[in-house]
Amino acid sequence: MFKKFCLALASTLLAWGLGLEISQAQTIKIGILSNPSAINLKNKAYASYQFDRALAHKVFPNDQIKFYPRTQAQSLLTDLKKQKLDLVMGLEAQSDLQNSPSYLNPGNVLFTRHDSKYKSLAKLTIKQKKVALLASGNQGPLLKQLGLKTKRYPSVAAIETALAQKQVAAAVITDYQYQSYLSQKPTLIAAKDVNNRIETDQIWVRIAEPQITAQQLVFTSYHQLQLQKQIKTKLAQLKKQGQLTELSEKYYHQDWSYR
16 A cells, blocks of 8 residues: 555656646747748758757757748847747847847948949948848848848849849848859959940948947747847857857858857
């Protein structure tokens, strides 16, 4: 009788322990910027989508995570404030929301064509010229804060066409995307014939603008202080262990975790 009682007690305690362990796990809904069509095609060019997923699993290793990709930052922030999402990744700090320490500081490139009349942020802003972004780009909120109008395109090749056709006056993509595209299109770096106006006009020219080229990405939340504490602690550990650097180099081929 005593043995049966002990076995029953042990079973109860074990079940209670397992229940407690399960209850401690949580399902976290995270919104990320990406292009849904690229995800469906498993297009590995969309490094931000892969990076965000990998980092989220390292920050919440014991939790179930559901990802909700969106092409527009505003859509993510709207769902966050409606509490349809617990967190948003891939945006800069929002003044009216809770923000984690930055986990990534991607280099952006603001550029235009050699024949453009708008080779400064001031001219782009004053003349209210449109700036091109990729559909999956996360620079939209940053450009909006600077008073710039934006138009999104599905690829860097589409941005090149838009610049040539004067649909936009300039463009912003990441440094990695910029360098990768130019490696395939050397004619955008230098003209084969310097006396050929068409060849010299199409050359891409960088516009120096620290407010755009230096970006800091964070986890953003709305009334989730406990999650933010957990994120802050885990990010510090990952940075100290060099895992942020490893992820950055794996998906972006350079270290953007240095700050």
